[in-house]
Amino acid sequence: MSSTDQNQTVSTEAAPDSVNHEPETHAAPSSKSSGWVVFMFFMIGVVGSLLSGWILFPELLYSKKTQPIDFNHAVHLDNVSDGCESCHYFRDDGSFAGMPDLNSCIDCHEEAQTDDPEEIKFVDEYVTPGIEVPWLNHSKQPDCVFFSHSAHVIGADMSCESCHGDIGTSEHTRVYEENRLTGYSRDIWGHSISRLGKPKAGDPLPMKMNDCAKCHKEETGHKGACFQCHK
Amino acid sequence: MKEKNNHKHAKRYGMVIDLDKCTGCGSCMVGCYSENNIPFKTDETNKLDSINWIRVFKITNNKPYPDTEICYLPMPCMQCDGVGKHGHSPCVSVCPAVATDYDLDTGIVSQIYTRCFGCRYCMAACPYHARKFNWWDPVWPADMEKYLSPNVSPRMRGVVEKCSFCFHRYQLARNKAYLEKREELAEDEYQTACAEACPTGAITFGDLNNKSHAVHQLIKSPKAFRLLERLKTNPKVYYLTSKNWVRRAGDNYLAHEEPGKIKNNIKEHH
Numbered sequence: 001m002s003s004t005d006q007n008q009t010v011s012t013e014a015a016p017d018s019v020n021h022e023p024e025t026h027a028a029p030s031s032k033s034s035g036w037v038v039f040m041f042f043m044i045g046v047v048g049s050l051l052s053g054w055i056l057f058p059e060l061l062y063s064k065k066t067q068p069i070d071f072n073h074a075v076h077l078d079n080v081s082d083g084c085e086s087c088h089y090f091r092d093d094g095s096f097a098g099m100p101d102l103n104s105c106i107d108c109h110e111e112a113q114t115d116d117p118e119e120i121k122f123v124d125e126y127v128t129p130g131i132e133v134p135w136l137n138h139s140k141q142p143d144c145v146f147f148s149h150s151a152h153v154i155g156a157d158m159s160c161e162s163c164h165g166d167i168g169t170s171e172h173t174r175v176y177e178e179n180r181l182t183g184y185s186r187d188i189w190g191h192s193i194s195r196l197g198k199p200k201a202g203d204p205l206p207m208k209m210n211d212c213a214k215c216h217k218e219e220t221g222h223k224g225a226c227f228q229c230h231k
Numbered sequence: 232m233k234e235k236n237n238h239k240h241a242k243r244y245g246m247v248i249d250l251d252k253c254t255g256c257g258s259c260m261v262g263c264y265s266e267n268n269i270p271f272k273t274d275e276t277n278k279l280d281s282i283n284w285i286r287v288f289k290i291t292n293n294k295p296y297p298d299t300e301i302c303y304l305p306m307p308c309m310q311c312d313g314v315g316k317h318g319h320s321p322c323v324s325v326c327p328a329v330a331t332d333y334d335l336d337t338g339i340v341s342q343i344y345t346r347c348f349g350c351r352y353c354m355a356a357c358p359y360h361a362r363k364f365n366w367w368d369p370v371w372p373a374d375m376e377k378y379l380s381p382n383v384s385p386r387m388r389g390v391v392e393k394c395s396f397c398f399h400r401y402q403l404a405r406n407k408a409y410l411e412k413r414e415e416l417a418e419d420e421y422q423t424a425c426a427e428a429c430p431t432g433a434i435t436f437g438d439l440n441n442k443s444h445a446v447h448q449l450i451k452s453p454k455a456f457r458l459l460e461r462l463k464t465n466p467k468v469y470y471l472t473s474k475n476w477v478r479r480a481g482d483n484y485l486a487h488e489e490p491g492k493i494k495n496n497i498k499e500h501h
Contacts, residue, residue: 094406144345144384150409225334227341227398
């Protein structure tokens, strides 16, 4: 479009070059063989755009970070009595403690119990100087979201795995992929950039608003009022 | 609108404000500001762009001394049920962004700041001026940002906000109820910040549908009235007064009309 527009504005000067070019471009689709060429170029453009959007764009969009300590969930789960709730517990007012603070860890880890370099690093860098570990939270939601763990875990009797996946049996922490634009974890959007298909068994579920609404619609019959999940 | 509520016993949270007890001290406003992270400016002289979720108005009977009387009128969001209690409140029905909705479980009208795009249609529709617009991003003095409540998300420039009946307190109370495997909340478990802050006990809050809650009885009092009742907005904020001129100020009455004797004809179902 823009090139023909330019030609029209220039044509008052009667530029012979532009006039000569126009018939060529208009004549091109008229022959069958060049129609296929145009279609091929179109498809190459479409496929190229999709590939760059689905493969290249996520690489650019997400930065990769590692947790400060390579935490072994499997070892801990074997040694505690109360499952996930041993460390990720409910407070007496019904709120959820989330990631345990240093005080919870110190009960067992005042001194390193093994020769594991990660545990020694944890004790030396965090326990002894009394610094909270800056864990990266894969499930962190924006400020406007209200999520009640007690409504889901106690009220609806859901297991931790049903949203967070098999994190409890992992031996190493995953790479934390942070969205460079929003600052949130890739887990919120879900690993599939197209959001098609289901996550692999054991993977955490995506946690966008539509994901909440979909499950609420299935389980309770309606998506719920806005204030149910917003604050 | 077509959604049915989940619970058998839907709640209708409402408020009764006794104007005979209100001294106009403004504690409710202060309590509300700190509870709900409401932004303020260093100079609040221009009340047109002040933001407050509850505001104490001063009304007078316009008579010369010694017959002058004044009355203080705290006004939160009226949480209108609309005709037929279907949640067809003035603001909800006009919002083009679905940024505000009516919760059929509690009767509380929400406002979702991240969804609102600031057209202010709801402000035009609200007959009570309960909705306020953020003309600027909030600026918190010194390190006050660290003292904001994490239970209420702060608003940004360009969105509308309003009283939520401290819905986050309802959510937190429900958290505890879930932990203790209870279905129902006790009356004192969920109270708004303004009701708690009021030093004279003028504000009573509770479930209008629950016979054991104080508000259930209070709204049956002959002293009870609501603002602009004839608009059929069906508010859940009731006022009590023993003065007829105060009651007359609550709606537009013609000289021969007597408040309380006019049929409102609000249909409960349609």
